[in-house]
Structures are given as C-alpha cells and as structure tokens.
Amino acid sequence: MARWWNQLQSTVYSRLRWLPELYARALAGDDEELPLPPLASLRRPLAEATVGIITAGGVHLSAQQPFNMEDPDGDASVRIIPSHADLSDLRITHDYYDHSAADRDVNTVFPLERLRELARAGEIGGVAARQVSMMGHLLGAQRRRLVERSAGDIADVFKEDATDLVLATPG
Amino acid sequence: MTVSVVRSMTETWPAPRNVFVRFRLGLVFGEPGNVAQQQTIVRDSLRAAERVTNSGQMIELPYRWRRETYPPPVGIVERVPNTSRRGPD
Numbered sequence: 001m002a003r004w005w006n007q008l009q010s011t012v013y014s015r016l017r018w019l020p021e022l023y024a025r026a027l028a029g030d031d032e033e034l035p036l037p038p039l040a041s042l043r044r045p046l047a048e049a050t051v052g053i054i055t056a057g058g059v060h061l062s063a064q065q066p067f068n069m070e071d072p073d074g075d076a077s078v079r080i081i082p083s084h085a086d087l088s089d090l091r092i093t094h095d096y097y098d099h100s101a102a103d104r105d106v107n108t109v110f111p112l113e114r115l116r117e118l119a120r121a122g123e124i125g126g127v128a129a130r131q132v133s134m135m136g137h138l139l140g141a142q143r144r145r146l147v148e149r150s151a152g153d154i155a156d157v158f159k160e161d162a163t164d165l166v167l168a169t170p171g
Numbered sequence: 172m173t174v175s176v177v178r179s180m181t182e183t184w185p186a187p188r189n190v191f192v193r194f195r196l197g198l199v200f201g202e203p204g205n206v207a208q209q210q211t212i213v214r215d216s217l218r219a220a221e222r223v224t225n226s227g228q229m230i231e232l233p234y235r236w237r238r239e240t241y242p243p244p245v246g247i248v249e250r251v252p253n254t255s256r257r258g259p260d
Contacts, residue, residue, distance in 0.1 A: 037226065
C-alpha cells in the first residue's frame with residue numbers, strides 16, 4: 001500500500017474520535033487474549049520515584065534508523081532515547097496516526113520536557129536515564145516479534161535503570 | 172501507567188494501570204505548546220497510578236479539550252536572551 005494512502009487514512013482515523021473506538025470494538029472479537037499481569041506495588045511515593053516514558057508514537061533521534069514503513073505489519077523494533085536528548089533532535093516516523101501536531105511539539109505524544117519540569121519542581125523524584133520508543137500498528141509477524149522479543153528488551157531497559165514508574169503513551 | 176485516548180481499546184486490552192483522557196491520537200497530552208495543559212495531563216496520569224487498586228482499572232481524567240483552566244506550569248527554566256555584547260577593546 002502506498003505510504004500516502006496510509007497517511008491519508010490515518011489523518012482521518014486520528015481526527016474522528018469515534019473511528020478508533022469503532023475500530024477497537026471491531027477488533028475485540030478477533031484478537032487473541034493476552035493475560036493481564038497482576039498489579040505491581042509502587043516502590044516509593046511519586047515525589048521520590050524515577051519516571052520513564054514508553055511511546056508507541058514512532059519517535060526517534062534524527063541519527064537513528066527511522067521505523068520501517070514499508071512492511072504492512074509495521075516495525076516492532078525499539079529506539080532508545082536518552083533523558084538528556086535535545087527535543088529538536090527528535091523525529092517521528094509513523095504513517096498510522098496524524099502526527100502533524102507532534103511534529104511541532106513532540107511533548108503531545110512524548111512528554112519528556114514535561115517530566116523534566118515536574119522533576120525540577122520536586123513533583124517526581126527524577127527522569128529515567130533512558131526512554132523507549134516504538135510504533136503502534138503492529139500486526140502478524142511484527143506483533144509476535146514485539147511479544148516474544150522487544151517487550152523483554154524494553155522491560156530490561158527500565159529495570160537496569162531502576163525506573164519506578166513508566167508512562168506508556170500511544171501516538 | 173498507560174495513557175489512553177481510545178476507551179474501547181483500553182477496555183478490551185487493559186494494562187494493569189490505565190488512565191483515559193478525552194483527547195485524540197497525536198494530541199494525547201494536549202495542544203502543541205500548551206505547557207500548562209500538558210503538565211496537568213502528565214501529573215494527573217502519574218498521580219492516578221497511586222489510586223489504582225485493581226489490575227486493569229481505568230481512571231478517567233475529567234478534562235475536555237479547551238473548556239478548562241489549567242494550573243500554572245511548574246519547573247520552567249527561563250531562557251535568558253543572550254544580551255552580552257563585546258565591550259571596547
């Protein structure tokens with residue numbers, strides 16, 4: 001499918017709030033059930049917690065390989081974004097949602113600067129050393145890749161960095 | 172803590188902790204450049220993590236797109252314009 005067609009559909013999909021709701025309901029019966037993990041207890045209060053972000057918005061550093069838009073199943077690879085990244089150095093490669101606003105201010109889907117501010121104000125303990133970015137719209141083999149490989153890699157990043165709480169955001 | 176803008180998606184495939192906000196894809200935390208709005212959504216989402224008592228629970232944030240007054244932003248670093256000029260030699 002041509003990229004322009006995907007992008008056009010995604011703009012409509014993103015701007016009509018009821019359309020993703022309908023799409024999710026249509027998918028609900030067909031998809032495999034994933035087990036719901038038990039609730040992990042929070043190790044420390046928010047004002048002392050190290051907070052990270054994982055976004056499915058296709059954000060990456062300009063020097064990193066963009067997500068692959070040629071595979072109709074998506075791209076389940078992962079990009080690591082350091083906490084000190086310059087926001088002007090971030091790009092978005094993702095044809096399956098309208099990211100025109102996020103292109104102007106990436107905090108609309110990846111609120112790294114907002115976390116830094118809350119840390120300065122003492123509302124959170126700190127920002128995790130590494131953030132994670134991937135893309136949504138994963139199907140077939142790429143979805144299996146996410147479940148079987150990427151998910152574990154992502155968990156390892158936050159575990160190694162002693163991250164207490166992760167904000168998970170769609171695109 | 173998962174921040175959702177598609178309620179039915181999260182109801183079908185919940186994470187252990189979820190918040191829902193009535194914004195749209197691409198604008199999950201608010202308008203571009205609206206620091207007060209974005210901080211509020213981030214702050215309230217994080218605070219909601221402490222309120223979830225059952226795995227899969229979803230807490231709805233009360234905000235509408237524009238009809239809100241958000242608290243003033245915190246933690247902003249003022250950018251000081253570079254006014255230094257070279258003095259006489």
